[in-house]
Amino acid sequence: xxxxKQASVAVIxxxxxxxxxxxxLRRAGHRVQVFDKARGAGGRLATRRLEWLQEDGSPGRARMxxxxxxxTAHTAAFQQWVMQAEVNGLVAPWCPPLADxxxxxxxxxxxxxxxxxxxxxxxxxxxxVDPHWTMAVNRLTRVADGWHLEAGDQVHxxxxxxxxxxxPPAQAAPLLNDHRDDWARYASLVPMQPCWTLMGVAxxxxxxPENNWALARPELGxxxxxxxxxxxxxxxxxxxxxxxxxHARAGWSRLHLEQEPGWVKHQLSxxxxxxxxxxxxxxxxxxxxxxxxxPPMGRTGTSHSALHWWDDRLGLGVCGDLFTSxxxxxxxxxxxxxxxxxxxxxxxxAAAAVTFGSPAIHA
Numbered sequence: 001x002x003x004x005k006q007a008s009v010a011v012i013x014x015x016x017x018x019x020x021x022x023x024x025l026r027r028a029g030h031r032v033q034v035f036d037k038a039r040g041a042g043g044r045l046a047t048r049r050l051e052w053l054q055e056d057g058s059p060g061r062a063r064m065x066x067x068x069x070x071x072t073a074h075t076a077a078f079q080q081w082v083m084q085a086e087v088n089g090l091v092a093p094w095c096p097p098l099a100d101x102x103x104x105x106x107x108x109x110x111x112x113x114x115x116x117x118x119x120x121x122x123x124x125x126x127x128x129v130d131p132h133w134t135m136a137v138n139r140l141t142r143v144a145d146g147w148h149l150e151a152g153d154q155v156h157x158x159x160x161x162x163x164x165x166x167x168p169p170a171q172a173a174p175l176l177n178d179h180r181d182d183w184a185r186y187a188s189l190v191p192m193q194p195c196w197t198l199m200g201v202a203x204x205x206x207x208x209p210e211n212n213w214a215l216a217r218p219e220l221g222x223x224x225x226x227x228x229x230x231x232x233x234x235x236x237x238x239x240x241x242x243x244x245x246x247h248a249r250a251g252w253s254r255l256h257l258e259q260e261p262g263w264v265k266h267q268l269s270x271x272x273x274x275x276x277x278x279x280x281x282x283x284x285x286x287x288x289x290x291x292x293x294x295p296p297m298g299r300t301g302t303s304h305s306a307l308h309w310w311d312d313r314l315g316l317g318v319c320g321d322l323f324t325s326x327x328x329x330x331x332x333x334x335x336x337x338x339x340x341x342x343x344x345x346x347x348x349x350a351a352a353a354v355t356f357g358s359p360a361i362h363a
Contacts, residue, residue, distance in 0.1 A: 002315070002345050006030060007161035009345075010149055011129075012137050012175070015043020016334040017320030018166035019125035024342035032129050033158070035149065037136035041126050042119035044068050044293065045331065048199060052284040063236070064199040064229050064245055065118045066288050070094055070111035071331035077339070078332045082112055090120055092233035099216035099226070100209075115234035132156075140175050142314065162315035162345060166338065168192050168292035169322050179316055183309055190322060193250035194257050195293035198268040199229070200285025204242040210276065222252040222271050241283065246272050250294065261287050295321040295329065308341035317341050
């Protein structure tokens with residue numbers, strides 16, 4: 001459908017999969033618009049900006065990477081892309097010192113984080129793409145001349161030759177229902193793991209043992225990860241303060257998914273104190289609920305080799321969380337899935353690799 005013309009494409013979802021797909025299609029000459037229910041790009045490559053009033057009345061500010069912890073690179077294509085991103089100042093290797101009683105990391109090789117914050121990668125990839133924020137698309141309508149998108153009671157005025165869904169399976173399923181019920185049925189059965197996350201700034205003594213490590217995987221209890229966000233590459237450190245990001249285990253998060261945020265904050269703060277062995281004196285702290293935090297590892301859309309769905313007759317594609325294979329997951333799986341779909345849509349003119357422009361200038 002898109003191989004022999006300049007097409008208009010709507011990409012729903014501005015996380016890693018949506019951003020990669022949008023960039024490859026744009027570089028292939030297509031007109032791309034991106035839609036996301038959030039206020040900006042990134043998806044689970046997320047950074048929260050905290051602001052509060054301190055005791056002396058002055059403003060307090062901090063940035064917390066409260067989504068994906070980091071990512072790894074195993075395939076040659078993604079390794080090459082990460083190296084290119086590092087040259088452009090968008091990625092930094094992270095070899096975090098582990099806490100004394102931490103479980104070891106599960107993956108060999110370095111971890112990588114986006115810099116100066118986790119959203120930077122998707123923001124860079126979406127440069128030149130027309131974005132629509134805080135727009136939760138809840139209906140797709142196929143007409144003779146293409147697709148129309150609806151968000152609430154509003155119909156977007158543009159008509160699109162193709163639509164890409166790069167969103168969690170539970171959100172994709174209702175949009176697929178009227179067009180590919182087989183895809184919709186499968187997507188509705190794919191279980192995403194939830195995660196409650198605590199983040200905040202706490203007072204810390206210069207001699208505290210927590211200044212000697214940056215990451216911990218507790219063996220027991222409700223906490224999956226304990227991170228010193230201020231000890232990650234490119235992050236701001238405040239003297240006398242620790243920037244904590246704490247991710248709960250999926251099972252604990254699922255059990256308490258509908259609890260009030262205040263209750264969750266108290267429970268996770270207490271669990272952190274138990275793990276550290278002392279009280280935590282918060283300056284400011286909040287929690288965030290990730291209803292769709294982690295895709296199921298090792299499950300694919302149709303077969304072990306599937307990386308995307310594409311219906312050329314309809315002009316409808318799906319990439320991202322539904323497709324994890326080849327022993328990779330998370331950011332790398334999103335990259336490979338999106339690149340695969342974009343190539344299938346754009347044909348031989350679509351770039352095989354996601355490229356970068358000039359080195360990024362960070363504000």
